[in-house]
Amino acid sequence: MAYDIDAGPIIQTLYVARRLDLPPLTAQAAFDAHRGANGGDASTVIETPTTQLWLKGAGLVDRVCRCAPLRQVPGRLRRRAALVSVPVEVEVTPWSDMQCEVGMRPCRRTVPLADCRRQRRYLDLAVEAVEGLVQMLENRVDDWMLTVLADVDATAPSRD
Secondary structure (H helix, E strand, C coil), X not given: CEEECCCEEECCXXXXXXXXXXXXXXXXHXXXXXXXXXXXXXXXXEECCCEEEEEECCCXXXXXXXXXXXXEEEEEEEECCCCCCEXXXXXXXXXXXXXXXXXXXXXXXCXXXXXXXXXXXXXXXXXXXXXXXXXXXXXXXXXXXXXXXXXXXXXXXXXX
């Protein structure tokens, strides 16, 4: 982030990202499973206390290199009480062999870089939505692990 002493912070990008401690293919599977949990519907809603993030499409990507996104989905981001939404693009990208990144950027020039008030409003929503998406992915993997552990406990011989 660059700073102008007189004007305050000047934001040079509106890309919001958070690293996730899941292997990339596990995060991709959790992302796909959440989207498939809607009965094959092509749209998904991620809700947090103050935001709603609508994701449309399967997000399949032709990966031409290792750093290309695993999934990339167009969507719309809005505050729950508002009618106006911002078109965004959400992606799940590999960070390393054991971590990935969930990122979001606005599409087109819907959030101008020169308007600090609109930047702050968008960034607040985007950070909360990305955190909600990360939480959803982590919860999905936790549910899988609990299911596997419950199955192992059910099939284990008793020690009586």
